[in-house]
Amino acid sequence: MKQELTDEEWHTLIVYARWWANNKKDKFFHWTIGDVINEVIVAFFSIKHRYDPSRGSINTFLNAHIWDPVFRSYCNQFGISISRPGQKRGQRMPPRVYANKWHPLPDNYDKAIAPPLEEDVEVPLLPDEYEDIIELLKRGLNQKQIGFVLGVTESRISQKMRQLRKQMNIST
Numbered sequence: 001m002k003q004e005l006t007d008e009e010w011h012t013l014i015v016y017a018r019w020w021a022n023n024k025k026d027k028f029f030h031w032t033i034g035d036v037i038n039e040v041i042v043a044f045f046s047i048k049h050r051y052d053p054s055r056g057s058i059n060t061f062l063n064a065h066i067w068d069p070v071f072r073s074y075c076n077q078f079g080i081s082i083s084r085p086g087q088k089r090g091q092r093m094p095p096r097v098y099a100n101k102w103h104p105l106p107d108n109y110d111k112a113i114a115p116p117l118e119e120d121v122e123v124p125l126l127p128d129e130y131e132d133i134i135e136l137l138k139r140g141l142n143q144k145q146i147g148f149v150l151g152v153t154e155s156r157i158s159q160k161m162r163q164l165r166k167q168m169n170i171s172t
Helices: 007-027 033-050 058-065 067-077 128-138 143-150 154-167
Strands: 080-083 097-100
Touching (some): 007 058, 033 058, 033 067, 033 143, 058 067, 067 080, 128 154, 143 154
C-alpha cells in the first residue's frame, strides 16, 4: 500500500475505528472511546504494510488484524502481562492468564522525602523542539502516539527523549 492515504481511505479508517471502538469499549475499561479510536488508527499505521487491496477492503483487513496490536498496546500501557502457563505439547491450550507486570511495594517500604530547597534553583530552558513532545507526554500519550501526532517515527521520538535526558542529566 502506498504511504499516503486518500481522503476516502482516511474516511473509511476513521468510520471503522469509531465502529470498532464502540463495539469493543467493554474490553478496554481504562481507556475512553477516544483513546481506543486513536489506538486503532495508530495500530493501522503499524500494520498497513501488510494490507493488499487486491485481497479485500480495509475493513476486512482491519477485522482480521487490528485486535492484537491494540490489545497489546493496552496491556503494555497498564502493565498487564499475557501468558499461557503450563502449555504442553499435544494437550488443549490453557486459557490466557493476565497478571500485573508491576509488583506493589512492601508495606514497610519507606522512602525518605528530600527537604525542600531553600534557594531558588535555575532550571535550564528547553529547546522549542522538545516542548511539543513534553506537552504530549503530559497528556499521557506514549512514544508511538506522539510520533503519529507529530508525523515522525516512534524511533525519532525515542531519540529525542534520549537527547532530552542527556541534556538534563537524567539517567534511566
